[in-house]
Amino acid sequence: xxxxxxxxxxKSHFQKTGEEPFPYVEFPQEQTKPPLSGARxxxxxxxxxxxxxxxxxxxxxxxxxxxxxxxxxxxxxGKGRSLQRQSEQHWPCVLVTGSAGGTGKTLLxxxxxxxxxxxxxxxxxxxxxxxxxxxxxxxxxxxxxSVRAGKIWTTYxxxxxxxxxxxxxxxxxxxxxxxxxxxxxxxYHEIRLEAPSLFPLSPRTLPLILVDMPLYPxxxxxxxxxxxxxxxxxxxxxxxxxxxxKEMENFFERTEAERDLYFERYYILNRINETRPLHQxxxxxxxxxxxxxxxxxxxxxxxxMEDLLANGHSFLNLPTENQAPVLxxxxxxxxxxxxxxxxxxxASRTG
Numbered sequence: 001x002x003x004x005x006x007x008x009x010x011k012s013h014f015q016k017t018g019e020e021p022f023p024y025v026e027f028p029q030e031q032t033k034p035p036l037s038g039a040r041x042x043x044x045x046x047x048x049x050x051x052x053x054x055x056x057x058x059x060x061x062x063x064x065x066x067x068x069x070x071x072x073x074x075x076x077x078g079k080g081r082s083l084q085r086q087s088e089q090h091w092p093c094v095l096v097t098g099s100a101g102g103t104g105k106t107l108l109x110x111x112x113x114x115x116x117x118x119x120x121x122x123x124x125x126x127x128x129x130x131x132x133x134x135x136x137x138x139x140x141x142x143x144x145x146s147v148r149a150g151k152i153w154t155t156y157x158x159x160x161x162x163x164x165x166x167x168x169x170x171x172x173x174x175x176x177x178x179x180x181x182x183x184x185x186x187x188y189h190e191i192r193l194e195a196p197s198l199f200p201l202s203p204r205t206l207p208l209i210l211v212d213m214p215l216y217p218x219x220x221x222x223x224x225x226x227x228x229x230x231x232x233x234x235x236x237x238x239x240x241x242x243x244x245x246k247e248m249e250n251f252f253e254r255t256e257a258e259r260d261l262y263f264e265r266y267y268i269l270n271r272i273n274e275t276r277p278l279h280q281x282x283x284x285x286x287x288x289x290x291x292x293x294x295x296x297x298x299x300x301x302x303x304x305m306e307d308l309l310a311n312g313h314s315f316l317n318l319p320t321e322n323q324a325p326v327l328x329x330x331x332x333x334x335x336x337x338x339x340x341x342x343x344x345x346x347a348s349r350t351g
Contacts, residue, residue, distance in 0.1 A: 091124075091192070092343035093209040094335060095229035099216070099248050103241065104234045104270040104299070109212035110138035114315030115332050117156075117165035121208060122201050124191055127169040128213035128220070139167065140314035147171070148194070155199045156316060163316065164207075166199045184223040208339060215248065222259055230339045231265035234299070235286070237272050237279040246289060264342055268331070269298040297331040 096109040106129070113125045127134045145154045154167045168191065191209065201207060211229065213220060233248060235241045245267055252263055267290050272279050287294055308318065 089206055090228065090343050091188075091206055091209050092339040093211065093227040093229040094339050095211045095213065095224055095227075095231045096234070097213050097215045097221070097231065098233050098235070099244050099251075100241075103236055106134050106212055107138065108232065108234050108268070108270070108299070109210055110134055111315050112332060112335065113165060113167075113210050114139065115329075116208065116210075116336065117163050118316070120164065120202070121205060121336070122164040122195075122199070123166070124195055124207055124209045125165065125167040126187075126191070126209060126211045126213075127167060128211060130214075134167070134169075134212055138309065138315050139165070140316040142316075146198075149190075153194065153198055158316065162200055164200050164202070165316075166195055185226050188227055206343070208336075215251070218251070218255060221263075222255065222261065225259075225261045225263065228342060229263075230335070230342050231263050232295075232335065233265060233267045234270040235267050236270055237282040237286075239282070242282060242285060242289065245286065249290065249293070264338075266293055266295045266338075268295040271301045272298045273301045274298075295331070295334070297334050299331065 094112070096105050096112075098105045109125065113123045117123045125134070125139075139156060140158075142158060143154050143156045145152055147153075150171050152169050152171060154169075156163045156165045156167075188209070195201065195207060209227070211224065211227075213224070215221065233245070235245050252265060256262055267286065269283060269286060272283065274280065283298075
């Protein structure tokens with residue numbers, strides 16, 4: 001016997017009605033009332049529809065903004081960035097970085113910018129170091145500066161000659177995600193909007209973005225990966241630099257695995273003297289450690305150039321009698337070819 005009397009009654013009902021395993025329940029249907037006899041249909045007259053005034057046109061609803069304000073509005077909201085990525089050609093980007101100071105990172109960036117711009121290639125030099133002294137020490141005094149949205153835009157010139165070189169630096173240090181007002185993607189598109197009005201561009205040659213920045217914090221490098229840069233890491237023929245190169249390579253491999261990123265990177269031996277056995281031995285160990293990531297072209301030791309820079313000269317106004325620049329034409333051409341090939345590969349991948 002079940003503990004519920006109601007459940008027992010339901011079971012006994014189905015046992016008695018074996019022919020119909022499930023009871024049929026007929027619900028009463030609603031019946032409509034017949035119309036009253038003698039009643040006439042009543043006509044109800046409705047008022048005529050009122051005509052609303054026509055809606056204003058779409059153009060009249062748009063805010064009236066001055067012509068000069070549209071560019072600032074586009075920079076603020078990032079108008080059409082997805083279309084820009086598909087329709088515009090990707091500007092090549094070269095990133096010069098390193099884990100320690102004193103390896104010639106800033107000298108390398110400044111000399112590359114000067115050498116390429118003097119040969120006619122438009123260059124945008126982006127200085128993200130905390131000191132931001134690159135444009136003051138190494139690129140000359142003939143310059144014009146303007147401040148826009150927390151950034152200092154500097155153009156350079158020589159007597160009777162406009163140089164296709166533009167340097168950009170922040171008024172306050174850039175610290176990466178969570179501490180910056182602008183991510184690398186925003187900065188990249190801002191440079192593309194501002195550059196044509198600040199320095200001469202060639203319709204046949206794409207400008208090259210050259211970035212001088214520290215390796216840490218890691219968020220800066222992760223954000224820079226969106227620009228598909230060619231990463232250059234200058235290093236010295238010293239034992240501490242050899243150990244630092246191993247740590248930097250471990251850092252890049254770990255970042256690539258954790259963040260699903262890729263960095264095309266090359267280490268460049270700087271201030272090397274091939275006549276010294278110590279430098280030769282260390283160069284062989286760098287080759288064993290880095291393999292194909294070691295640049296095949298090195299930067300020779302050059303005390304004369306360092307003396308010229310210490311005496312107030314810059315890369316844009318070197319004396320004509322100086323025949324030993326910090327960078328040879330070989331390494332400048334090698335970096336340029338690598339960056340252009342990487343840019344074309346990126347354009348074909350995203351296009």
